[in-house]
Amino acid sequence: MLIGELAERAGTSARTLRYYEEHGLVEADRDANGYRRYDEGELRVVHEIRALLAAGFGVDDIRPFVACLRAGNSAGHVCPDSVAVLRRRLREVEGLLDQMGAVRDQLRGQLAQAIEEREIRCLRIR
């Protein structure tokens, strides 16, 4: 499988796949003319990468998951290194959720106050 085919099957671009390779995530053999030749298994790897990126992981965080998949495991998140990264990210996400929850409450409070002020002005006009 060449890079264009893998890109299409994975729902992404050739540029993106080269980027992943550059960062040590995806691997490819080379044909005599220099073209990248991909194994069927790389499709799963790319899907794993995309799912983790969507969950907010950085490329460096993703490496252990890929290694875990390559080691023959059924999923990328069952190895100890992956679990460590999962735990760290979970704490980060929980922290962000707390922060954003506080922001949400603040916004709601300001909106409520603005509406209140408007009502007071309405009463004054009468």
Place this chain on the structure above:
Amino acid sequence: MLIGELAERAGTSARTLRYYEEHGLVEADRDANGYRRYDEGELRVVHEIRALLAAGFGVDDIRPFVACLRAGNSAGHVCPDSVAVLRRRLREVEGLLDQMGAVRDQLRGQLAQAIEEREIRCLRIR
């Protein structure tokens, strides 16, 4: 008040204040030598800006709040334009909270599964 003093009193840097001015948020008179001379009221403006940035607003979103303060209101969020921005941002934040909540649940699920797999392996070894 010169830029350095305002920066210190507002807990930020001179560069940041010039950035705010460049984007139409902060205003200053000029001395004969070209130095920026700030009014006392600008301190409140800068605090408002910082609070809104911390809540995830962009500089363009913040302009109506500053205008509202300058119009003599007790708070920057009581004017109609500010309220519109508040509402929009609240919807955004709620959306992000939903997304991140889903991510958190996914991470928890993967961690739980990883632990389960490890227990299965332990049982096999016995």
Place this chain on the structure above:
DNA sequence: CTAGGCCTTCACGCCGACGTCAAGGCAAGC
């Protein structure tokens, strides 16, 4: 033989709120 459709590497663009350096003017104490 040529057109166009793959592929390669190199390298800049993007977004946003600044940090940081460069080169210089201005004020004030010794």
Place this chain on the structure above:
DNA sequence: GCTTGCCTTGACGTCGGCGTGAAGGCCTAG
């Protein structure tokens, strides 16, 4: 007059996950 420390404008660097060319080689079909 010299140093120190404020100020000015201008312009490039940061972070990350790519997008988007440019310039060129390879392969296939008509």
